[in-house]
Each structure stands twice: as structure tokens, then as C-alpha cells.
Amino acid sequence: MPFIAELVISVLIVIGGLFLLIGSFGMLKLRELLPRLHAPTKATTVGVGGILIASMLFFWIERGHFTIHELLITLFLFLTAPITANLIAKAYLLRHVDPHADLPKSGQDEGWATFDPVGPDGYDPSEEYKPDQK
Amino acid sequence: MMLKRCLPHPLLSLALLVVWVLLVNEISAGVVVFGAILAIVVPLITSSFWPAAPKVGNAYAICEYGLIVLWDILVANVVVAGLILFRKAESLETKCVVVPLDLTSPEAITTLAGTITMTPGTVTIDLSADAKSLLVHCLHAPDPQGVIDDIKTRYEGRLKEIFE
Numbered sequence: 001m002p003f004i005a006e007l008v009i010s011v012l013i014v015i016g017g018l019f020l021l022i023g024s025f026g027m028l029k030l031r032e033l034l035p036r037l038h039a040p041t042k043a044t045t046v047g048v049g050g051i052l053i054a055s056m057l058f059f060w061i062e063r064g065h066f067t068i069h070e071l072l073i074t075l076f077l078f079l080t081a082p083i084t085a086n087l088i089a090k091a092y093l094l095r096h097v098d099p100h101a102d103l104p105k106s107g108q109d110e111g112w113a114t115f116d117p118v119g120p121d122g123y124d125p126s127e128e129y130k131p132d133q134k
Numbered sequence: 135m136m137l138k139r140c141l142p143h144p145l146l147s148l149a150l151l152v153v154w155v156l157l158v159n160e161i162s163a164g165v166v167v168f169g170a171i172l173a174i175v176v177p178l179i180t181s182s183f184w185p186a187a188p189k190v191g192n193a194y195a196i197c198e199y200g201l202i203v204l205w206d207i208l209v210a211n212v213v214v215a216g217l218i219l220f221r222k223a224e225s226l227e228t229k230c231v232v233v234p235l236d237l238t239s240p241e242a243i244t245t246l247a248g249t250i251t252m253t254p255g256t257v258t259i260d261l262s263a264d265a266k267s268l269l270v271h272c273l274h275a276p277d278p279q280g281v282i283d284d285i286k287t288r289y290e291g292r293l294k295e296i297f298e
Binding site for chain 2: 083106112
């Protein structure tokens with residue numbers, strides 16, 4: 001393997017590892033859940049991305065076969081990470097946040113969906129449990 | 135008509151076939167046939183969750199959007215790493231901002247919410263019940279209006295072109 005390829009691959013691995021480390025350090029340093037949620041979304045982008053690109057380059061240059069699995073890992077991460085973050089945030093909002101005191105108003109006719117699940121068609125799941133109004 | 139019923143989401147079917155072939159990492163008749171079976175069966179089973187097929191714009195706009203998002207992720211990663219390393223946790227101005235939406239299609243709003251989460255420094259935490267505002271949590275936002283303008287001009291305008 002030529003020196004320049006080794007250098008590029010090593011640099012990518014070091015950068016990836018550095019960002020993963022900073023992401024984990026952020027989890028430790030930030031004290032509340034919502035700021036903490038920012039740390040893992042960092043780690044999954046440049047941290048994992050750098051290591052995956054290094055892996056692709058290594059197998060391509062050193063072993064001579066081109067693998068595409070790394071791109072698929074990136075694709076699956078980009079599909080799943082936002083959904084995980086959103087679910088964690090929603091669980092936190094429901095258990096620890098007062099929507100009237102702690103959150104800004106939505107500025108629309110309806111409130112935030114986690115607290116006020118009435119859609120634009122007026123369907124309210126909680127209506128079904130109320131007695132009929134005469 | 136028959137084709138429409140067997141393949142309710144042709145793009146999804148194509149994506150499933152391509153992802154399957156890439157997962158196996160070889161092209162042979164058996165792999166392609168099994169991928170084709172998946173590409174027909176999975177959209178049929180899940181079609182009740184996804185009744186309307188979204189209109190998807192030209193490939194050039196999608197590539198441009200992807201590259202802009204990748205570049206923003208790189209830049210924001212460095213910015214956020216600096217914040218985590220060199221700022222006291224108490225001095226960070228974490229706050230929630232409200233982004234009013236012009237987008238109407240659910241697929242476009244989902245893509246925008248995912249993009250905001252993947253860009254370091256901002257996480258989408260909720261949507262208003264009438265799907266007209268996003269609640270976005272910022273790690274450090276001394277200028278909330280700037281964050282909103284950034285999201286609207288860089289991402290929302292381009293998504294509007296792609297999906298609507």
C-alpha cells in the first residue's frame with residue numbers, strides 16, 4: 001500500500017475517533033437530557049462517517065475489492081438516528097416538561113402534537129372516552 | 135392498472151431491490167430474483183401505512199440537497215465540537231425555537247425534521263398537531279431568528295422544490 005494511502009486512511013480514522021470521543025465527552029459534560037441529545041447525533045455523522053470512509057478506502061486499495069456496505073451503514077444511520085432522537089425527546093417532554101410553562105407556543109391553531117393530539121380534521125382520540133353531551 | 139396494483143410505490147420497490155443487491159454485495163440471478171420478490175412484497179404489506187405516493191422532483195435537486203446537507207453537517211460538527219470542548223456547560227444558551235412551516239406534504243416535513251436532527255447543534259423535538267410548526271431544540275443559539283432563517287432558506291426552500 002502506498003504511503004499516501006496509509007496516511008489518508010490513518011488521518012480519517014483518527015478524525016473519526018476524535019469526534020466519537022468528543023461526542024461521548026459531551027454526554028458526560030452536559031447535565032440535562034435535551035442538551036445531551038445533541039452529543040450522539042454528532043457522533044453518528046462525522047465520527048462514524050470518517051471511520052466508514054477509511055474502511056472503504058482500505059478494502060479498495062489494500063484488498064482490491066470495492067465494498068459498498070459502508071454506504072449502506074451510513075444510509076441506515078441517517079434513517080434511524082433522527083427517529084430515535086425524536087422518540088427520546090417525546091418521552092422526555094411527556095414526563096418532565098410542562099407545555100405551558102417550559103415550551104414556546106406553536107403559533108398555530110393547534111398546540112404541540114405530544115401534548116395536544118387533536119389533528120386539523122378535529123379528530124381527538126380522548127373524545128371517545130367522554131360521555132355523550134346532550 | 136394491474137401494474138399499479140402490484141407496484142404501488144415503484145421508487146420504493148426499486149430502492150429495496152438496489153439495497154438488497156448491495157447488502158449481498160454481488161450480482162447473480164438468485165440475488166436479483168430474491169430482491170425482486172422483496173421489492174414486490176414489502177410495499178404491498180406496508181402500503182396501508184403509506185396511502186398516497188409522494189411526488190419526487192428531479193435528481194439534480196436531490197443531489198444538490200444531499201451535498202448541501204453533508205457540507206453543513208461537516209461545518210456544524212466542528213462548531214459543536216468546539217462548544218463542547220471549550221465552553222462551560224452553564225454558559226451555553228440552550229433554547230427551543232419554533233420554526234413555522236411552509237411545507238405541506240408529510241414526506242417533505244419528515245425529511246426536514248430528520249435533516250434538522252442530523253445537523254449538529256439542532257434537534258427536532260416536536261411537531262404541532264396541525265403540522266404547521268416544528269419545535270427545534272438548539273444547543274447554543276444566541277440568535278434564534280438566525281437559526282430559523284437558516285433552516286427556512288437552506289433546507290425548506292429546496293425541499294419545497296423537490297416534493298411540491
